[in-house]
Amino acid sequence: MKFCSDWKYTQWQSVERVANNDLTRVVILVPIVGYLILFNDQIAEIASFQMIAGVEPGAVSPFFVSGLTKMKFVFLGSLFLLLSNLIFRVFRPQVLExxxxxxEFSARVSERYTVHELAKIESQVFSELWKPRLSLFWLVQDKIRAKKAVVSGYKPEVRSKMFADRGDYISFLVREWWTGEMHTFRAARFASLFLGVTGVILLAIPTLDISQAVVRNVFLSLW
Structure with a gap:
């Protein structure tokens, strides 16, 4: 049996850290930044950042990137993060919420999932289209597990007995299913991750440029 698994940092649970964090929730500023850049000819002077770095009028600029270029980086970076977040919200697996x-998912299953939902998960995992992900589920004493349905017992007392007798099986089963869900929509995952990482880099460039200029000014003032 061949186990198929993408790199951990390209799965949905990792993509979420880039595409759906506190930073991406402020991208509503994108239209405002875009307006300032595209329609206000004086923005370059306002966003020169010369004052924050303590630069005297007429002195050589300590920045590597001009003020207007910094604003463009912010605009593009925010736009990329917005697109990354939109792709994530459209294609992410609902179970990630x-x-x-x-x-963690395995622990929640016994609390929230009905037998009908567990049976549906089991049928998906045992289907011909399913790609095995976790060896801890599929290998039992170095032998491949038979695709034989185990989930049953719709009455509360029968359900409880099933969890008591088949607890490890159910735990491994739902972990296999959850991992499979984290591999869905591969192209969307890579697109969201690429746009998110690129957006963060574009936003970091102006921050680093301003930081180095301020630090240089502080050291020069001390000496």
Whole structure:
């Protein structure tokens, strides 16, 4: 049996850290930044950042990037993060809202999932289209697990007995399913991750440029 798994940092749980964080939630400023850049000819003077770096009028600029270029980096970076977030929201697996890891999801299953939902998960994992992800589920004493349905018992007392007798099986089963969900829509995952990382880099460039200029000014003033 061949186990198919993408690099951890390209799966949905990792993409979320880039595409759906506090930074991406402020991209509503994109239209405002775009307006300032495109329609206000005086923005370059306002955003020169000379004062914040303590530069005297007529002195050589300590910045590597001009003020207007910094604003363009902010605009493009915010736009990229917005697109990354939109792709993430459209294609992300819904189960990611319930649990951020397979072990956490396994713990929640016994609390929230019905037998009908577990049976549906089991049928998906045992289908011909399913790609095996976790060896801890599929290998039992170095033998491949038979695709035989185990989930049953719709009455509360029967359900409880099933969890008591088949607890490890159910835990490994739902962890296998959760991991499979983190591999869905591969192209969307890579697009969201690429746009998110690029957006962060574009936003970091103006910050680093301003930081180095301020630090240089502080050291020069001390000496």
């Amino acid at each position: 319930l649990a951020k890891g397979d072990i």
